[in-house]
Amino acid sequence: MARALHADVVVVGFGAAGACAALEAADAGAEVVVLDRFGGGGATAASGGVVYAGGGTAQQRAAGVSDTVEAMHAYLRAEVGDAVDDRTLRRFCAESADQIRWLEQQGVPFDSSLCPYKTSYPSNRYYLYYSGSEASGAFRGTAPPAPRGHRAKGRGTSGKVLFAALAGAMRRRGITVLTETRVRDLVLDESGRATGVDCERLTGRPARVHRVLSRFAVKPGLYVPAMSRLLHGRAARIERRRAEPLRVHASRAVVLAAGGFIANREMVRRHAPAYRGGLPLGTHGDDGTGIRLGQAAGGATGKLDRVSAWRFLTPPSALLGGVLVDRSGRRVCDESRYGAEIGRVLVEEHGGAGWLLVDEPTRRQAARQLRSQSLWFQQLQARYLLATAVTGRTVADVARKAGIDPAGLRATVDEHNAALRAGTADPVGKPDDFRRPLACGPFALLDVSVRPRPAFPCPMLTLGGLLVDEDTGQVRTESGGLVPGLYAAGRTAVGLCSNSYVSGLSLADCVFSGRRAGQHAAIDNNENTF
Incomplete structure (x- = not known):
């Protein structure tokens, strides 16, 4: 027989959304248990904070x-x-x-x-x-x-600093956290109310080995996908062989905060096929578990086709003086747009293909800025771009070498430079702060296409999830009702960034929606029904 635990509120997922939900529920007087398949942190700890x-x-x-x-x-x-x-x-x-x-x-x-x-x-x-x-x-x-x-103030990508602080706040409140615990199913009573979860949990040495494998599957596995898959495969085998059943009862509510589904290839292929092949930004826990648990209880979903694909042109900032073109040589968009919007335009309107044209002064300035403006991984990526760029004495030369239409690229450069000389607006709306003439060869085309490249990956994360009541975070049904006792937050739910992502909006939404779900889960009165 499976072991059993009891709590007022059960939170599935221990990233920013789950932590914030747990903190608010605990502060409202609820006894809280938080469950995580790995060691906690999720995409939050791997993020920029x-x-x-x-x-x-x-x-x-x-x-x-x-x-x-x-x-x-x-x-x-x-x-x-x-x-x-x-x-x-x-x-x-x-x-x-x-x-x-x-x-x-x-x-x-x-x-x-x-x-x-x-x-x-x-x-x-x-x-x-x-x-x-x-x-x-x-x-x-x-x-x-x-x-x-x-x-968050901390060296490198400081998501780990933000998560560590939230985890510390939970420890100070005495909130129970069960790691190496994989949630398999929601427990529903005869009325369809969520009353707990069924899990499989590792303890002892298997749990410790699982945690080490999983930690390295995230970083450095994030940058070496083959290594990540290998380590995660070994961790999954330990789960299958050594995990023991556990049921956690929730007398008030269950909160789903288990991330998105970028690590679930089948779900990505079904809902957002154009975005296959990117670097999954998150952990193997972002496999859609939270979304699928909600669906099994009657929850509705939305925005599952929305994916954020990051194709940043900076740092170094000098590269914003270039022009981003497609295979025909025509401008793609304003180069100063946020990287996720550039990625979206490349994927959805240009087949993922794009090149940044710069002249020699711009290229030299970019090289000088590398050390002062970049963290180590940004510097490696920028050096790779500059080192692998196709160069040519003239615009036509570089276009031919890169397989871009020479006439189209020449027309784009002429239009760009003419607007600068005339003092008129940029043809695609780039602000004057970032405009530079492209006139001094040799010219270089930096390949910023969205395709798998270890040295220049395109990170991606999913933005859609379960539909929720925006006042409470309670999961909605297809008919517009509510799933009793069930809440969702973070990337498991549709939220602020589910249409368009900018840096910080996902974490801000995790905090906003996590706190909302925790506050209302703690006072759920068992009366909200379908």
């Missing part, structure tokens, strides 16, 4: 940045689209500064050092930056731009 926040945070004010809730809302309204109701978005923006304060109370460190250049992710000297497309041409006039990327 950036939280999108604005409207006048303490860090913005200390950096001399002027921002308002209205300006933040105006920008995000254009990015978020119909992913959430406007009322929800306004609440998120209004509560944004308080959310950063709450995270600081849990021990997450932030800093007001403002990055002076546009980048995909700042170096270890800066922790506040423009993390989206706020300053890009497409949003000029929408709202006054402001840097809203709040990076």
Whole structure:
């Protein structure tokens, strides 16, 4: 017979969303048990640790940045689209500064050092930056731009710092966390209410070996997919052979916060076939388990076709002076757009193919900026791009060598340079801050196409999930009702970033939706039904 545990609230998944749900539920007086298939952290610990926040945070004010809730809302309204109701978005923006304060109370460190250049992710000297497309041409006039990327203060990719602080806050509250515990099924009573979960749990030496294998499957396995698959395969074999059954009862509610499904090839192939072949950004726990558990209980899904594919052109910032073209030699988009939007346009409109054309002065400036503007992995990727670039004495020469239409590329360069000389707007809307003439050869075409390359991967994560009530986080059914006793948060649920991703918006949504789900799960009165 399976062992059994009892709690008021059971949280499935121990990343940012699960941790925030557990903290809020515990603070509301609930006894909480958190379950995670691996050692905890999920995609959060592997991330850059950036939280999108604005409207006048303490860090913005200390950096001399002027921002308002209205300006933040105006920008995000254009990015978020119909992913959430406007009322929800306004609440998120209004509560944004308080959310950063709450995270600081849990021990997450932030800093007001403002990055002076546009980048995909700042170096270890800066922790506040423009993390989206706020300053890009497409949003000029929408709202006054402001840097809203709040990076947890820590060297390297600082998601591990953010997660460690949340995990520490949970320990201080005495919240029970069971790692190396794989949730297999929801337990439903005769009315269809979620009353617990059935799991398989490792303990002792098998659990310790499983944790080591899983940790290395994430990093450095993130950069070496074959190694990741090998290590995860061994961890999965330990699960099959040594895990023991466990049932965890929930007297009030279950919260699903188990990440997305980028590690589930079959789900990606079914829902977003154009995005196959990217580097899964997350862990093997992002296999859709939370979504499938919710569906089995009658939960509805949305935005499963939305995937964020990151094709950043920076750092170094000098590369923004180039022009991004397709195989015909025509411009793809404003090069200053956020990397996920560039990735989307390349995948969905250009078959994943794209090249960045730069001239010799731009290339030399980029090389000089590498050390000061890049973390180690960014520097490796930029050096790879510059070293493998196709070069030519003239625009026509470099086009022919790269397999791009010479006439099309020549026309694009002429149009670009003519607009600069005339002082008129850029043909695709790039702000003047980033425009440079392309006139001094030799010229280089940097291949930024979205295709599998170990030295220049295209990270991807899924954005859709279970539909939830936006006031409570309770899972919705296809008919518009609610699944009793079941909540969802983070990338297991449709949320703020389910249409369009900018750096920090997913983690901000994990905090926002996780806290919401935890607060309401703790006071679930057993009356919300289908």
